Amino acid sequence: MxxxxxxxxxxxxIYPHVAESMxxxxxxxxxxxxxxxMQTCCGQPAFNSGYWExxxxxxxxxxxxFEDSDFVIAPSGSxxxxxxxxxxxLFKEDQEMLRKVNALMEKTYEFTQFLVHVLGITDLGATFxxxxxxxxxxxxxxxxxxxxxxxxxxxxxxxxxxxxxPFATDCCGFGGTFSVKLSDLSGAMVQEKVEHxxxxxxxxxxxxxxxxxxxxxxxxxxxxKNIRVMHLAELLYEGVKRANE
Amino acid sequence: MSEQRDMDDLKERVRVAxxxxxxxxxxxxxxxxxxxxxxxxxxxxxxxxxxxERGKQIRLQTIAHLDYYLSLFVDNLRAxxxxxxxxxxxxxxxxxxxxxxxxxQAKSVVKSKSMVSEEVQINQALExxxxxxxxxxxxxxxxxxxxxxPSHIIIPAIHRNRNQVAELFSEVAGEKLPADTTVLxxxxxxxxxxxxxxxxxxxxGCNFAIAESGSMVLFSNEGNARMVSTLPxxxxxxxxxxxxxxxxxxxxxxxxxxxxxxTGQKLTVYMSAIHxxxxxxxxxxxxxxxxxxxxxxxxxQLGDPDFQEVLHCIRCGACLNACPVYRHIGGHxxxxxxxxxxxxxxxxxxxxxxxEWREVANASSLCGACYEACPVKIPLHDMLVYIRRRNVEEKxxxxxxxxxxxxxxxxxxxxxxxxxxxxxxxxxxxxxxRKGKITAKVGPLKNWTTYRVAPTxxxxxxxxxxxxxxxxxxxxxxxxxNQEIRQRMQExxxxxxxxxx
Ligand code: SF4
Numbered sequence: 087m088x089x090x091x092x093x094x095x096x097x098x099x100i101y102p103h104v105a106e107s108m109x110x111x112x113x114x115x116x117x118x119x120x121x122x123x124m125q126t127c128c129g130q131p132a133f134n135s136g137y138w139e140x141x142x143x144x145x146x147x148x149x150x151x152f153e154d155s156d157f158v159i160a161p162s163g164s165x166x167x168x169x170x171x172x173x174x175x176l177f178k179e180d181q182e183m184l185r186k187v188n189a190l191m192e193k194t195y196e197f198t199q200f201l202v203h204v205l206g207i208t209d210l211g212a213t214f215x216x217x218x219x220x221x222x223x224x225x226x227x228x229x230x231x232x233x234x235x236x237x238x239x240x241x242x243x244x245x246x247x248x249x250x251x252p253f254a255t256d257c258c259g260f261g262g263t264f265s266v267k268l269s270d271l272s273g274a275m276v277q278e279k280v281e282h283x284x285x286x287x288x289x290x291x292x293x294x295x296x297x298x299x300x301x302x303x304x305x306x307x308x309x310x311k312n313i314r315v316m317h318l319a320e321l322l323y324e325g326v327k328r329a330n331e
Numbered sequence: 332m333s334e335q336r337d338m339d340d341l342k343e344r345v346r347v348a349x350x351x352x353x354x355x356x357x358x359x360x361x362x363x364x365x366x367x368x369x370x371x372x373x374x375x376x377x378x379x380x381x382x383x384e385r386g387k388q389i390r391l392q393t394i395a396h397l398d399y400y401l402s403l404f405v406d407n408l409r410a411x412x413x414x415x416x417x418x419x420x421x422x423x424x425x426x427x428x429x430x431x432x433x434x435x436q437a438k439s440v441v442k443s444k445s446m447v448s449e450e451v452q453i454n455q456a457l458e459x460x461x462x463x464x465x466x467x468x469x470x471x472x473x474x475x476x477x478x479x480x481p482s483h484i485i486i487p488a489i490h491r492n493r494n495q496v497a498e499l500f501s502e503v504a505g506e507k508l509p510a511d512t513t514v515l516x517x518x519x520x521x522x523x524x525x526x527x528x529x530x531x532x533x534x535x536g537c538n539f540a541i542a543e544s545g546s547m548v549l550f551s552n553e554g555n556a557r558m559v560s561t562l563p564x565x566x567x568x569x570x571x572x573x574x575x576x577x578x579x580x581x582x583x584x585x586x587x588x589x590x591x592x593x594t595g596q597k598l599t600v601y602m603s604a605i606h607x608x609x610x611x612x613x614x615x616x617x618x619x620x621x622x623x624x625x626x627x628x629x630x631x632q633l634g635d636p637d638f639q640e641v642l643h644c645i646r647c648g649a650c651l652n653a654c655p656v657y658r659h660i661g662g663h664x665x666x667x668x669x670x671x672x673x674x675x676x677x678x679x680x681x682x683x684x685x686x687e688w689r690e691v692a693n694a695s696s697l698c699g700a701c702y703e704a705c706p707v708k709i710p711l712h713d714m715l716v717y718i719r720r721r722n723v724e725e726k727x728x729x730x731x732x733x734x735x736x737x738x739x740x741x742x743x744x745x746x747x748x749x750x751x752x753x754x755x756x757x758x759x760x761x762x763x764x765r766k767g768k769i770t771a772k773v774g775p776l777k778n779w780t781t782y783r784v785a786p787t788x789x790x791x792x793x794x795x796x797x798x799x800x801x802x803x804x805x806x807x808x809x810x811x812x813n814q815e816i817r818q819r820m821q822e823x824x825x826x827x828x829x830x831x832x
Contacts, residue, residue, distance in 0.1 A: 087820060098753070098793040100789055109800065110804075115813060125746065127749070134716055135732065136722055136724075137740070139740065140739055140743070156820075204820060206815075224700070225699070229699060261698070263732070264693065267693055268342065268693060269781060271660065272696070278659075304783030307783075308783045
């Protein structure tokens with residue numbers, strides 16, 4: 087069985103420890119992983135900006151990278167959402183590609199979906215004694231329907247107190263190129279998100295998408311706020327290590 | 332570079348809105364109230380998702396066969412004594428109205444709330460022709476006095492508070508009125524009553540036009556639509572050609588969806604059904620009823636797989652209330668009369684010739700809250716991307732962005748180039764990174780770092796460290812793969828085969 091990592095360009099270049107945490111967690115369940123080197127980026131930045139030719143090239147690379155995989159796992163609901171929701175649109179006039187797209191769609195999972203629905207695991211035996219708040223990223227939540235999975239996983243972490251984030255499902259304002267094209271607007275949106283995070287008085291902000299966390303975390307540190315920002319994979323892996331110490 | 336100028340215009344409108352704290356607080360306050368109301372009303376109803384699907388199916392059916400339902404409506408309306416006019420453009424709609432005004436020697440007009448009448452800018456045309464026109468919906472009356480366009484589809488004066496309203500009304504009254512909502516509403520009521528009695532013509536919009544009977548249904552909360560459609564001797568109803576639904580049974584679904592999605596009301600306060608002009612045995616209603624069916628860019632969407640669904644819209648405003656962009660900038664920054672996510676789609680789609688409005692599709696983070704909120708499930712977030720794609724295809728984009736995206740395509744198509752690009756980033760950032768952070772406001776980074784700290788490339792990317800990690804894990808004793816898990820995975824793979832067979 088080939089179980090592959092779709093690392094996502096952001097985790098590859100900027101946040102490799104997130105992907106590593108994901109790999110190490112899955113390793114604990116004896117899941118052997120491979121990393122198809124051919125992969126680059128799912129194409130979302132180009133797609134969302136309207137550059138579909140460029141997006142198609144990226145998508146074709148992604149599709150080819152995982153042709154031999156039985157399962158594909160990514161630490162990002164947004165990239166999986168791109169595959170599941172937008173790849174069919176990109177290739178809607180190409181039957182041959184559509185067949186390949188369908189094959190990729192049905193085997194690709196966001197990290198928490200894979201844990202909860204494929205492996206059937208919600209309790210990793212982790213300990214993480216902090217006050218935590220969770221931001222559900224829009225694409226994972228709305229495009230992909232990742233809703234309860236992270237809550238299920240967090241609820242089993244010992245010592246972890248989950249504080250509800252006000253207006254949790256409101257967008258953080260990232261939106262890819264939106265954040266630089268209409269930067270003042272995006273800045274206003276992330277500022278409001280940060281205010282809500284601060285209201286919770288949590289010590290840790292956790293999420294499932296590094297793009298959004300880069301945005302919120304970037305604003306938090308711009309404002310000199312001392313809140314740790316983590317991907318859920320990192321939190322869980324740290325929690326598992328802590329429990330075994 | 333006119334594209335750049337169009338984008339700068341949008342940025343400037345956004346900047347003005349962002350600097351208006353009063354506007355932002357007012358919009359936040361009201362949209363939050365409406366969102367909460369909607370949530371409570373849909374929870375109480377139960378099965379909201381099923382209702383949405385029913386709504387979608389009705390709109391899908393109607394718009395797919397719009398020619399049929401429209402002609403059925405027109406036949407039935409004519410049989411009931413209504414006069415029907417078709418306007419293919421805003422200008423035509425205005426000319427038709429002016430002709431009716433002239434025939435009736437009309438001097439004064441009262442109006443109830445209608446977005447399509449804002450779209451064709453009937454008020455300006457009437458005023459230029461020397462005809463007095465008065466909006467009778469309280470919110471519309473306020474923005475008419477302020478000489479503004481609506482900043483929300485259902486709450487046109489969402490950006491104004493009672494102090495500002497008191498000022499506007501005081502000017503009309505010729506005396507200082509207190510900023511007390513009861514006094515202000517009372518003033519408007521008595522002022523408007525005068526106008527109702529004087530008016531030669533009433534102009535209304537139309538929420539739903541029922542094909543099977545040729546009737547028109549108006550939803551209102553103030554009862555003014557009822558006065559506009561009963562007191563004046565002549566009535567003009569303006570409707571977008573897509574306002575049709577097939578039957579009264581369908582209205583039941585729409586009357587369940589619209590008020591709940593819009594304001595969280597179980598029912599609208601007044602629902603008026605108009606069936607032709609006054610008949611001999613009736614005591615009220617207009618003697619003449621004119622219906623102007625307006626195209627103005629709509630029929631171009633029919634048959635367009637990307638945009639046909641925009642005609643499903645029932646103008647409830649729920650997508651505005653859910654939108655995190657609208658929340659910060661209100662309605663006027665969108666440029667035209669429709670705002671929020673539906674405005675960001677309708678504006679460029681209905682006005683393909685107006686370059687200055689093309690860029691508004693960029694005013695979205697594509698979060699999908701609009702789609703989730705929409706009672707008829709219009710995929711606005713996808714349409715916004717389709718408009719962007721069209722702008723790219725028609726080469727209406729920024730040069731720098733274009734260069735960036737073509738570089739992206741080259742990098743994303745080849746992992747060796749991808750690796751090199753990351754390497755270049757790792758080296759390049761040495762000049763600006765401090766302790767794994769970038770705060771410098773230089774070059775293209777500036778738009779990011781003005782509001783946030785930027786991260787740095789990792790010293791070793793995941794792909795650079797994979798081999799080592801893989802080897803380490805292979806040597807490490809991992810738990811043998813759990814049999815139960817293995818079986819689950821195999822079952823999942825097997826099921827896929829069944830599905831595709
Ligand atoms: S697009 Fe949907 S949510 Fe927005 S106004 Fe139209 S019907 Fe309402």
